[in-house]
Amino acid sequence: MDPFDDILRTVREFVRDEVVPAEDEIERTDAIPDRIREKAAAMGLFGFALPEEHGGLGLSMGQDVRLAVELGYTTPAFRSMFGTNNGIAGQVIVRYGMDAQRRRWLPRLAAGEAVASFALTEDGAGSDPSRVRTRAVRDGDAFVLSGAKRFITNAPEADLLVVFARTDENTEPQRGISVFLVETDRDGVRIAAPDVTMGQAGAHTAEVHFDDVRVPADALVGGREGTGFGAAMASLARGRLHIAAICVGLATRILDEAVHHAAEAEQGGAPIARFQLVQAMLAESQAELYAGRSMVLRAAEEYDAGTDTRLAPSAAKLFCSEMVCRVADRAVQVHGGSGYMRGVPVERFYRDARLFRIYEGTSEVQKLIIARQLLRR
Numbered sequence: 407m408d409p410f411d412d413i414l415r416t417v418r419e420f421v422r423d424e425v426v427p428a429e430d431e432i433e434r435t436d437a438i439p440d441r442i443r444e445k446a447a448a449m450g451l452f453g454f455a456l457p458e459e460h461g462g463l464g465l466s467m468g469q470d471v472r473l474a475v476e477l478g479y480t481t482p483a484f485r486s487m488f489g490t491n492n493g494i495a496g497q498v499i500v501r502y503g504m505d506a507q508r509r510r511w512l513p514r515l516a517a518g519e520a521v522a523s524f525a526l527t528e529d530g531a532g533s534d535p536s537r538v539r540t541r542a543v544r545d546g547d548a549f550v551l552s553g554a555k556r557f558i559t560n561a562p563e564a565d566l567l568v569v570f571a572r573t574d575e576n577t578e579p580q581r582g583i584s585v586f587l588v589e590t591d592r593d594g595v596r597i598a599a600p601d602v603t604m605g606q607a608g609a610h611t612a613e614v615h616f617d618d619v620r621v622p623a624d625a626l627v628g629g630r631e632g633t634g635f636g637a638a639m640a641s642l643a644r645g646r647l648h649i650a651a652i653c654v655g656l657a658t659r660i661l662d663e664a665v666h667h668a669a670e671a672e673q674g675g676a677p678i679a680r681f682q683l684v685q686a687m688l689a690e691s692q693a694e695l696y697a698g699r700s701m702v703l704r705a706a707e708e709y710d711a712g713t714d715t716r717l718a719p720s721a722a723k724l725f726c727s728e729m730v731c732r733v734a735d736r737a738v739q740v741h742g743g744s745g746y747m748r749g750v751p752v753e754r755f756y757r758d759a760r761l762f763r764i765y766e767g768t769s770e771v772q773k774l775i776i777a778r779q780l781l782r783r
Contacts, residue, residue, distance in 0.1 A: 410469055416449065418476045425480045432608040433754060438487050446488060446518070451477075453516025455492035455648075457500060460512035462492075467644065467709040471651035471702050478655020482758050483608030485652055490560050491515040493648055494766070495522035495568045497641045498585060502628045507587060511566060523564040525555045525588075525614055526638055532557075534771075535570065535638045536579035540616060542571035542586060547623050549573075549586065551594075551616040557765070561612040562600045564590050569616070570638060573631045583634030585627035594619035605757030643719045645766050647709060650722035651702045653730040653762050657695045660730070660755050664688060664737040667752075671741075678740075687736040695733065698726040717779040724772035727762035734759045 428439060446452065455470055456462025465473065477485040490496070496515050499507055499522075514520040531537035540553025551571055561567070567588045574582035590597060598613040627637065665688060668679040678684050705718035737752040738745035745752050763769045 410465075410472075413463070414472060414476060417451070417473060418479075420445065420449065421476055421480050421484070425484050429481050429751070429754070430749070432481055432483055436607045436610075438483060438608050442484070443487060443518070446484075450516070452488040452491050452518035453496075453512075456496055456512055456516045457508075460508060461516035462512070466706075467647060468703070468706040470648055471706045474648050474651035475655040475658070475699070475702075478652035479659045481608060481754075482606050482652065482656065482761075486559060486606065486609035488518065489648075490523055490564075491518075491521060493645045494524040494526075494641045495566075497644055498524070498568050498627060498637050499587070501640060502585065502633055502637045503587075504624075504627075504629050506624070507627065511587065514565075520565040521560050521563045522566040522568060523558050523560045523614075524641070525558050525561075525567045525569040527557050528553070528555055535583070535635060538570050538572055538583055538634075540569070540571040542573050542584060544573070544623075545620070548620050549623065549626065551586065551588065551619040551621065553616050555614040557601070557611045558614050559609070559611050559765075561597050561614050562610045564597070566590065567595070567614065568627070570634045577632075580635040581632050583638075584631045585634045585637050586621055586625045587627060588616075588619060588621055588625060592619055592621065604760060605754065606761055640715075642766055643715055644709070646723035646772070647702065647705055647719040649762060649766050650698070650705070650719070650726035653726035653759075654695065654699050654702055656755065656759060657691070657698065657726075657730040657733040660733050660737045660752060660759075661688070661691050661695060663752050663755075664691065664740045667741050667744075671744075684740055687740055691733040691736050694729045698722075698729045701725055717776055720767070720772040720775040720779075723767065724769050724776065728769060730759045730762060 425442060428442060432438060450463050453462030454465050454473060458464040499511055515522055526535055528539060542549045542551045567590060569586045569588045570583055571586060572582050573584040594617040596615040600610040600612050668684050668688060669677055671678050701722050705722045708714040708718050734756040738756050741752055744750055747753060
């Protein structure tokens with residue numbers, strides 16, 4: 407048997423037996439319980455996509471998306487807890503960091519001893535990273551950072567910020583951006599109170615301010631200026647495919663809830679599942695879920711083969727993030743009035759799912775990427 411099948415089975419049992427029963431607690435407290443965090447760390451979930459030589463599991467993209475489907479079956483906050491370590495923040499260090507930077511940070515990230523955040527988004531520079539205005543000015547053997555970021559996932563819990571800042575004002579926007587590793591306890595780093603959001607309770611974002619933060623030259627990722635835009639795009643492409651798989655997992659759970667309700671809830675003395683229009687909503691959701699799952703698996707194969715690392719991740723992210731919202735909408739409709747009540751899982755998932763069409767590149771941005779790739783070909 408493939409050892410990865412054992413990992414999948416263990417994670418599936420953990421999610422369904424321990425995380426799902428804690429969903430109401432997570433929603434009420436806006437926090438992942440320590441018992442769940444500690445067990446997730448012990449299972450290696452904080453480093454599943456990080457290299458084995460640095461303490462991670464070293465999963466391929468094909469394995470990553472299969473695991474993500476299992477992680478997506480519960481509240482998105484669970485996956486978000488370790489998502490930036492494995493994904494958009496951790497992958498910058500893996501792919502672009504110097505050996506010393508990898509040795510210093512990746513083992514801590516993989517063990518869950520540190521949390522990394524991807525500090526890219528700003529006012530006016532969200533889906534277009536080339537518009538970053540945070541500045542890093544060289545001062546002797548150091549850089550001084552000034553500016554602000556917003557909507558930074560896991561910032562309130564972060565120990566490390568992977569910060570994108572402009573180091574050259576005199577070149578084209580995409581070429582003048584560099585990446586820095588900035589500890590959150592440095593003088594001048596201010597992390598605001600967590601944002602109050604529509605859904606995904608237990609997952610936190612916040613504004614981050616850099617007030618003349620001084621970092622040593624060896625905080626520059628890769629030791630070279632100007633690599634920031636490429637690092638951001640490469641990290642986001644992998645992250646988009648992972649998010650697509652999370653959407654597949656969440657849609658699976660939502661459809662399970664809808665099917666169970668249709669089979670159990672009665673109208674006129676018989677289950678509502680006998681109504682053909684209810685059956686139609688379930689069938690439409692299943693068809694779209696099947697399409698999304700197939701798309702994610704195929705896109706992951708192409709990503710691992712290196713034949714498509716841009717168009718397919720964007721296509722999968724676009725389709726699956728839109729798909730999970732449609733599945734959630736139908737599930738609320740199947741539940742009727744009860745689907746609009748707080749405390750019912752599909753009501754919570756309806757709010758949770760909405761974010762997937764926005765972060766790590768909006769649906770509109772994915773369409774632009776797909777079209778540009780087609781025209782370039």
